[in-house]
Amino acid sequence: MAAEQPAPRTDSINGPVAAATGPLFHVVLLEPEIPNNTGNIGRTCVAVGAALHLIHPLGFDLSEKARRRAGLDYWPRLQVREHASWEGYAATGTPTRWLFSTKARRTLYDATLAPGDHLVFGKETQGLPPGILEADPDRVLSLPMRPGERSLNLATAVCAVLYEGIRQCLVRGAVGLDSGGRLLHGANSPFRRGLEAGFGA
Numbered sequence: 001m002a003a004e005q006p007a008p009r010t011d012s013i014n015g016p017v018a019a020a021t022g023p024l025f026h027v028v029l030l031e032p033e034i035p036n037n038t039g040n041i042g043r044t045c046v047a048v049g050a051a052l053h054l055i056h057p058l059g060f061d062l063s064e065k066a067r068r069r070a071g072l073d074y075w076p077r078l079q080v081r082e083h084a085s086w087e088g089y090a091a092t093g094t095p096t097r098w099l100f101s102t103k104a105r106r107t108l109y110d111a112t113l114a115p116g117d118h119l120v121f122g123k124e125t126q127g128l129p130p131g132i133l134e135a136d137p138d139r140v141l142s143l144p145m146r147p148g149e150r151s152l153n154l155a156t157a158v159c160a161v162l163y164e165g166i167r168q169c170l171v172r173g174a175v176g177l178d179s180g181g182r183l184l185h186g187a188n189s190p191f192r193r194g195l196e197a198g199f200g201a
Contacts, residue, residue: 022051022115022116023049023050023051023079023116024048024049024050024115024165024166024169024175024183024185025048025050025051025113025115025116025117025118025119025162025165026050026051026052026053026095026116026117026118026119027041027045027050027051027052027053027119027121027158027162028053028055028089028097028118028119028120028121029041029052029053029054029055029121029154030055030086030120030121030122030123030128030132031055031056031057031058031059031122031123032054032058032059032060032123032124032154033058033059033060033123033124033125034059034060034124034154035059035060035070036155037124037153037154037155038054038058038060039070039072040155040159041154041155041158041159042072042074042075042078042080043074044155044158044159044162045078045079045080045162046074046077046078048162048163048166048183049183049185050079050162051079051080051081052078052079052080052081053080053081053082053083053089053118054080054081054082054083055082055083055085055086055088055089056082056083056084056085059123062082086132095116095117095118096114096116096117096118096139097117097118097119097120097136097139098111098113098117098118098119098120098139098141098161099120099128099132099133099136099139099140099141100119100120100121100122100128100140100141100142100143100157100161101122101127101128101133101140101141101142102127102142102145102150102151103127103133103140103142104140104141104142105140106138106140106141106142107141107142107143107144108141108142108143108144108160108161108164109144109164110141111141112168113161113164113165113168113169114169114174115169115174115175115185117165119158119161119162119165120132121154121157121158124154127151143157143160143161166183
């Protein structure tokens with residue numbers, strides 16, 4: 001008897017989630033200002049198989065010459081896309097978006113992150129604007145901090161969110177680890193290999 005295929009994702013904030021192909025997650029930076037943060041985030045995205053979306057205006061030069069000068073040798077391996085504006089990015093589709101802000105009433109640990117989700121972060125000095133947060137209040141999340149602390153470094157926050165997402169996906173079997181502790185996702189994930197072998201059909 002074939003094993004039952006996992007149920008598809010629901011709209012509930014803690015609903016069941018099925019595996020997906022493509023980038024593990026999409027990190028979205030709205031008008032980032034500090035090049036070192038974006039470089040650090042790009043390197044993390046390469047390491048975990050996430051895509052990076054950069055929404056203009058940017059506070060730095062991303063030309064090939066500037067990237068060489070900064071030593072971003074991993075940049076060619078990064079799945080990166082630039083968008084002229086928030087409106088231009090939003091018009092590209094309607095994925096599940098999680099908006100990260102210190103103003104959130106929910107924390108990261110109240111959400112179910114799934115492969116393919118978009119993780120949206122604002123600029124270093126201002127965060128995400130109220131209009132974006134108010135348009136989708138149920139999707140606004142924060143990282144817990146002690147009372148009185150203002151914020152985390154942007155690159156630190158992105159890394160923390162990505163690895164919490166990976167942890168959740170590992171628990172559900174949406175991604176796996178090989179014998180060396182390396183991530184398996186997409187065509188190499190345990191879920192995908194099971195489908196190709198006829199399980200869950």
